[in-house]
Each structure stands twice: as C-alpha cells, then as structure tokens.
Amino acid sequence: MTITLKYYGHATFGIDANGVKLVVDPFLAPNNPLAPVTAEEVEADFILLTHGHGDHVADAIGLAQRTGALTICNFEIEAWLQNAGVEKTHSMHIGGAYCFPFGRLKMTIAHHGSMLPDGSNGGNPAGLLITFTSGERLYFSGDTALTYDMKLIGEAGGVDLAVLNMGDNYTMGPDDAVTAAQFVQAKRVVPSHYNTFPPIAQDPYAFAAKLKERANIDCTVLDPGEETTI
Ligand code: NI
Ligand code: MN
Numbered sequence: 001m002t003i004t005l006k007y008y009g010h011a012t013f014g015i016d017a018n019g020v021k022l023v024v025d026p027f028l029a030p031n032n033p034l035a036p037v038t039a040e041e042v043e044a045d046f047i048l049l050t051h052g053h054g055d056h057v058a059d060a061i062g063l064a065q066r067t068g069a070l071t072i073c074n075f076e077i078e079a080w081l082q083n084a085g086v087e088k089t090h091s092m093h094i095g096g097a098y099c100f101p102f103g104r105l106k107m108t109i110a111h112h113g114s115m116l117p118d119g120s121n122g123g124n125p126a127g128l129l130i131t132f133t134s135g136e137r138l139y140f141s142g143d144t145a146l147t148y149d150m151k152l153i154g155e156a157g158g159v160d161l162a163v164l165n166m167g168d169n170y171t172m173g174p175d176d177a178v179t180a181a182q183f184v185q186a187k188r189v190v191p192s193h194y195n196t197f198p199p200i201a202q203d204p205y206a207f208a209a210k211l212k213e214r215a216n217i218d219c220t221v222l223d224p225g226e227e228t229t230i
Contacts, residue, residue, distance in 0.1 A: 001018045002018070002229050003016070003017050003018070003229065003230040004016040004227050004228075004230075005138070005163075005190065005222075005227060005228050005230060007192070007223070007224055007225070007226055007227065008028060008034075008224055008225070009032050009036070009224035010025075010032050010034055010035070010055060010192070010193060010196040011025045011055065011143070011192045011193045012024065012025050012026055012027045012028060013140075013192075014044075014227075017102040018102075018132070018133070020045050020046070020101060021045045021046070022045065022046045022047070022048060023042060023046075023047050023048070023069070024047075024049075025048070025050055025055075025056035025057070026039060026042070026044075026059040026063045027054075027057070028042065028058075028063075031054075031059060032055070032058070032196070033196060033197075034224045035224060036225040037225075039062050039063045043067060044067045044069035045067075045069055045070070045102075046069055046070050046072060047063060047064055047072070048071075048072050048073070048105070048140075049074075049077055050110065050125060050126055050127065050140060050142035050143065051074075051112060051113070051122060051126065051142060051143060052080070052115055052116040052117075052122020052125075053115070053117075053122075053143065057116065058117070060086075061081065061085075061086055064081065064086045064088070068088060069088065070088045070089070071086060071088065072089075072090045072091075072100070072105065073089065073090075074091060074107070074114075074122070074124065074126060075091040075092075075123060076114075076120075076121050076122050076123030077091075077114075078090075080120055092105070092107050093107060094107045094108065094109055094124060094126050095107065097129075101133075102130070102133065103130055103131050103132035103133045104130070105128060106130075106131075107127070107128065107129075108127035108128065108139075108142075109126070109147060109149045110124075110142040110143065110147075111145040112142065112143040112144050112145070112170075112171065125144065126142055127139065127140055127141050128142065129153060136160050136161075137157070137158070137160050137161075138160065138161050138162075138163070138230060139153060139159040139161070139184055139186070140163045141162065141165050141171075141172075143165055143170060143171045143193065144165065144171060144172065145171065145172050146172045146179055146180050146183075150183035150184050151183045151184075153183070153184040154183050154184045158185030158186065158187065159184055159185065159187070160187050161188050161228075161230050162180070162184050162186035162188070162189050163189075163190045163192050164177045164180050164181060164186075164191060164192065165191075165192055165194075166191045166192070166193065166202060166207050167192075167193040167194035167196075167199075167201075168200060168202065169199040169200050170199070171193055174202060174207040174210060177191065177207065178207075178214050178215055181215055182217070186217055187218070188217065188218045188219070189217055189218070189220070190220050190222055190228065191221060204219075204221040205221060
C-alpha cells in the first residue's frame with residue numbers, strides 16, 4: 001500500500017492513505033501565500049489540527065463544512081469549531097492515541113502557543129504521530145521547539161518520515177531540526193514551516209545537506225504542490 005504526502009506550502013499537507021484523504025493544518029490560498037490551491041480545491045475525509053494559530057487553522061472551518069470531514073484536534077479547539085457550527089469533531093489530548101480508519105494517531109508533546117485567531121483558548125499545541133493501518137509511521141512535529149521528549153518517539157521504534165518545522169524564529173530552526181530528526185530516529189525528513197514570511201526564510205537545500213552530513217538522514221524538499229510517497 002502507498003501513502004502519498006502532498007505539500008501545500010507552510011505547514012499544510014494532504015495525505016492519501018490508501019484512498020482515505022487527510023488534510024493537516026489547512027492554511028490554503030489566498031490565506032497561505034505559498035499554497036497553489038484554495039480550500040475549495042482540496043478534498044478531505046479527516047482534518048488534523050496541531051494547534052490553534054491562524055497559519056494552521058485559517059481554512060479549517062470552511063474545509064470541514066464543505067467536505068463534511070471529521071476534524072481531529074484538541075478539546076479546546078473542538079469547542080471553537082463547535083461554536084462555528086462544525087459538527088463532526090473528535091477531540092484528543094497530548095499523550096493520547098486513538099484508532100481511526102486510516103490508522104492510529106497519537107498526539108505528542110510540542111512546545112509552542114495555541115491561541116485561536118479570535119483570541120479564544122486553543123489549549124496546548126501538539127505534534128502528530130500516525131501509524132497507518134498499512135504500517136508506515138509518519139510524524140508531524142507541529143510548531144515546536146526542539147524537545148528532549150522527541151527521543152521517546154525514537155525509542156518507540158522511530159518513524160519512516162518526519163515532517164519537521166525548520167523555519168526558526170517561531171519554531172526550531174535547521175540545526176535543532178537535524179537534532180530532532182535524530183531524536184525521533186527518522187528514516188527521512190520533509191522540512192516545513194519556512195519561506196512563508198520573511199522571519200522564517202530558510203534554504204531547505206542547505207538544511208538537507210546539513211541533515212545528511214550531521215545525521216546521515218535523507219531529506220525530501222517539496223515545493224508547494226509536490227508530493228512524495230512513504
Ligand atoms: Ni504556531
Ligand atoms: Mn505556525
């Protein structure tokens with residue numbers, strides 16, 4: 001079976017998991033200056049939210065309402081979605097895992113903020129660890145600093161692919177992201193959360209070279225609209 005990971009720019013990804021469609025942190029055109037598509041052009045059976053910041057949830061309500069997807073998020077963001085009229089939600093919290101039709105999803109520790117765009121409480125930010133029903137393991141760091149807790153993911157067997165924030169300023173930068181890749185024992189890395197705005201300008205190819213040199217881990221740099229398989 002094949003898992004396809006498509007990049008929409010910034011920290012927004014689409015996943016086709018053996019025919020089931022997931023969207024992670026929907027931030028699409030015109031909100032997301034890098035996204036090649038609008039929320040009208042994306043399909044979703046499940047929407048996954050790491051935290052409440054606008055650059056991760058700007059298109060969550062619209063996408064959920066148009067597609068009827070089940071939105072998976074923390075308890076506080078679920079309340080925000082329900083206030084907006086989104087009915088199909090599943091709330092979780094850090095450390096918890098649940099088996100969905102696409103696989104087992106665990107919310108992991110992230111060090112960041114999570115206030116929602118309207119100022120309401122977005123709970124705590126999270127990373128996402130997915131073990132697909134076909135066995136592949138995919139980790140989204142979410143917006144986070146480097147944390148020693150990432151080692152727990154590595155010690156639990158590592159991941160086939162880690163999507164790691166490396167834009168710096170708001171999250172870990174390239175050097176810490178290399179260490180994060182080592183901590184989670186990633187077989188391969190896709191960088192995210194860079195070049196959307198001037199404070200997070202980075203060269204992803206320099207990051208890829210650093211990852212190879214320091215950690216001997218492969219990196220797949222995706223331009224918005226491009227995809228890779230796991
Ligand atoms: Ni954020
Ligand atoms: Mn962000």
